[in-house]
Amino acid sequence: xxxxxxxxxxxxxxxxxxxxxxxxxxxxxxxxxxxxxxxxxxxxxxxxxxxxxxxxxxxxxxxxxxxxxxxxxxxxxxxxxxxxxxxxxxxxxxxxxxxxxxxxxxxxxxxxxxxxxxxxxxxxxxxxxxxxxxxxxxxxxxxxxxxxxxxxxxxxxxxxxxxxxxxxxxxxxxxxxxxxxxxxxxxxxxxxxxxxxxxxxxxxxxxxxxxxxxxxxxxxxxxxxxxxxxxxxxxxxxxxxxxxxxxxxxxxxxxxxxxxxxxxxxxxxxxxxxxxxxxxxxxxxxxxxxxxxxxxxxxxxxxxxxxx
Numbered sequence: 001x002x003x004x005x006x007x008x009x010x011x012x013x014x015x016x017x018x019x020x021x022x023x024x025x026x027x028x029x030x031x032x033x034x035x036x037x038x039x040x041x042x043x044x045x046x047x048x049x050x051x052x053x054x055x056x057x058x059x060x061x062x063x064x065x066x067x068x069x070x071x072x073x074x075x076x077x078x079x080x081x082x083x084x085x086x087x088x089x090x091x092x093x094x095x096x097x098x099x100x101x102x103x104x105x106x107x108x109x110x111x112x113x114x115x116x117x118x119x120x121x122x123x124x125x126x127x128x129x130x131x132x133x134x135x136x137x138x139x140x141x142x143x144x145x146x147x148x149x150x151x152x153x154x155x156x157x158x159x160x161x162x163x164x165x166x167x168x169x170x171x172x173x174x175x176x177x178x179x180x181x182x183x184x185x186x187x188x189x190x191x192x193x194x195x196x197x198x199x200x201x202x203x204x205x206x207x208x209x210x211x212x213x214x215x216x217x218x219x220x221x222x223x224x225x226x227x228x229x230x231x232x233x234x235x236x237x238x239x240x241x242x243x244x245x246x247x248x249x250x251x252x253x254x255x256x257x258x259x260x261x262x263x264x265x266x267x268x269x270x271x272x273x274x275x276x277x278x279x280x281x282x283x284x285x286x287x288x289x290x291x292x293x294x295x296x297x298x299x300x301x302x303x304x305x306x307x308x
Contacts, residue, residue, distance in 0.1 A: 186216015
């Protein structure tokens, strides 16, 4: 071979080696490339994974739900119609029942026989703000003859609105006396209005007024001497010592039941105590301030109430 041929063969071999491409090596994607890929996925409608929530997020949500569904600051606190001046909140919620049983004793300034006996009532919540009540009025013990035992009363109560920071709670209710008692006659009807406002922490004020049309009389009363139109009005205050104990002071100024007597002025002291879940004991003492024969000189009553 000539030197020219050998030199040409070497040139061809080197050129062929340079023309063979190097083997591709796999290279991991860079962070910038991953970011571009995520952006592309979002543009195509893909959602990002949900961000991790704090471990106490669920408990916080549950606590918020409990706060929203609780009774809150303004609600019924057991100052019922058992007292001379009641509060504006309804006794029972929708579908609930309440049974009340109490005993009353009353002595008057004219030296007549004391009146004493039990009474009973049953309430049912039609809605959270409306309830109906059926009552067996005080059964007078110890007196014979026509004394009206067995008299029934019906009540329909409506809590019109709850209290807020700048305005009070308000309610209205109607009562009717049914002459089912011994020797009773006629039907009495009463219309009441009640206002309740929180004045200071744990301290509330109430104001109640009523008008009544009196027809006939309960057995033992003189129908001809009863006032056809009657009325009453007065303030009340209560203080909550705790969630279980509340005390009240009330003043009632009402017209006399019969003609020929002046207005009755009655001061009342009362307390309501929770004794078990859904059960309360209430007590009250009335003191007459005017000395009139119709006005109770002293009156005491005690009640047991259960809700279910």
